[in-house]
Amino acid sequence: MTGRGMGVHSDFDAIVIGAGLAGSSMAAVLAEKGWRTLLIDRNSSPRHKACGEFLSPEAAALWRSLGLxxxxxxxxxxxxxxxxxxxxxxxxxxxxxxxxxxxxxRYRLDSALQEAAVYHGAELVHGCSVLQIRPKRNGYEVDIRGKSERTSIEARTVFGCWGRNAASSYAKQSRLPxxxxxxxxxxxxxxxxxxxxxxxxxxxxxxxxxxxxxxxxxxxxxxxxxxxxxxxxxxxxxxxxxxxxxxxxxxxxxxxxxxxxxxxxxxxxxxxxxxVSKHTTAWGDVPHVGDAARVIPPLCGDGMAMALRSVAMCVELADRYLCGELSLEHWKKRYIRQMRRHGAGPAAWGxxxxxxxxxxxxxxxxxxxxxxxxxxxxxxxxxxxx
Ligand SMILES: Cc1cc2nc3c(=O)[nH]c(=O)nc-3n(C[C@H](O)[C@H](O)[C@H](O)COP(=O)(O)OP(=O)(O)OC[C@H]3O[C@@H](n4cnc5c(N)ncnc54)[C@H](O)[C@@H]3O)c2cc1C
CATH class of the missing domain: 3.50.50.60 (FAD/NAD(P)-binding domain)
Known part of the structure; x- marks a missing residue:
């Protein structure tokens, strides 16, 4: 893994928070499209994750559509x-x-996706937590804490791929009531x-x-x-x-x-x-992707495919926004609408x-x-x- 340390201070087109399945896929596709992308995870890699490690049939078509x-x-x-x-x-x-x-x-899968992101040109930083995201004119400022230092990085877009149960509290996951x-x-x-x-x-x-x-x-x-x-x-x-x-x-x-x-x-x-999520939270301050947007019961064995589907939907709209073809408001509206159509049925049946x-x-x-x-x-x- 060729992730860099905390020396990264330049501006980016995209900051992707969370280098799990959703974030790494997102960063790989954005970087492959030529956008300057920073992928950040608070944990080290590779590592084992609690998961059934069953990649459902639905995932295969999504990997193809994402070119992965x-x-x-x-x-x-x-x-x-x-x-x-x-x-x-x-x-x-x-x-x-x-x-x-x-x-x-997941040990093998997540690290392969991180490698794909780096291969396409994304910068990968491990061991850094995102503490705060501040909207600015034409972009965002993101506060990041490493082992011993804090820094702020600016980007035109930010993607919340921070996983399960953290949609609105990425900095406070451990303090759930x-x-x-x-x-x-x-x-x-x-x-x-x-x-x-x-x-x-x-x-x-x-x-x-x-x-x-x-x-x-x-x-x-x-x-x-x-x-x-x-x-x-x-x-x-x-x-x-x-x-x-x-x-x-x-x-x-x-x-x-x-x-x-x-x-x-x-x-x-x-x-x-x-x-398990009661509702889809497709957008907070920034778009949420993967489990950050919706968690379905693990029994469905389809959480990873759902995460990939949200990547596919979000990355296409994000690309158009970054190209100047779509306003932020339109991107937000369309992504929320698309995400609402997916996931409610499987969650209830699960x-x-x-x-x-x-x-x-x-x-x-x-x-x-x-x-x-x-x-x-x-x-x-x-x-x-x-
Ligand atoms: C017990 C269990 C079994 C499951 N079994 C299956 C299965 O068999 N098949 C299936 O398809 N799905 C399964 N799932 C669901 C699947 O694991 C998830 O849908 C999938 O991991 C979602 O990927 P993600 O990238 O959204 O989140 P994650 O893989 O959780 O990645 C999120 C990443 O964000 C990082 N992060 C979080 N906060 C911050 C922060 N503030 N700053 C920086 N980084 C941050 C984390 O370190 C993490 O690496 C299971 C889930 C569970 C809990």
């Missing part, structure tokens, strides 16, 4: 062609995916597992208090991601081993599946709180399915019904995505 598909193809991801759901008492349902999906670690952080299924954890039999499906195992997703990723490994309630996490001793042991106790099919596997040291990551599938009796009934009526199951799967 060749980068993704070279990452050695695992092919996935079906989804297996298993309830705690053992009922299961396999649904073929409408098109091929991929399993790739407790009442909000105590929602059910608010803790995400992930770890890689090696030594499991290979198969080309993503698997979801449900139990009272949450669910675990198992997705094949590169190098013959599996990514295991859990989403659990705060109460469940407390009961399990607030650690990954405890969560796995209780999930396996409740769902014997999961215990069987994980037999012979071993977690890979250094691949653990956590996310807290995972709060929430409903989470509630049903994490309830032992309901999940059993739902999966049995789905097995008898495969058309309905396939339609429900489609309802969780755009």
């Amino acid at each position: 598909d060749s980068r993704i193809a070279g990452l050695g991801g695992a092919n996935i062609d079906s989804l297996l759901l298993t309830a705690a008492e053992g009922s299961s349902l396999e649904v073929p995916l409408p098109a091929p999906a991929l399993g790739i670690s 407790r009442s909000k952080a105590d929602k059910p299924l608010c803790i995400g954890i992930k770890v890689h597992v090696e030594g499991l039999p290979q198969c080309s499906r993503v698997e979801l195992y449900f139990f009272q208090g949450g669910y675990i997703g198992l997705s094949p990723v590169e190098e013959g490994r599996h990514n295991l991601a859990a989403l659990v309630s705060g109460a469940f996490f407390d009961r399990c001793g607030r650690n990954t081993a405890g969560v796995l042991s209780e999930a396996c106790r409740q769902n014997p099919a999961l215990a069987l599946r994980l037999e012979g596997g071993a977690t890979v040291p250094g691949t653990e990551a956590g996310a807290y709180p995972v709060l 929430r409903l399915l989470e509630t049903v599938l994490c309830h032992p009796a309901l999940s059993q009934a739902a999966l049995r019904l789905g097995a008898r009526m495969p058309g309905v199951a396939a339609r429900l799967f489609r309802a969780t995505r755009q």
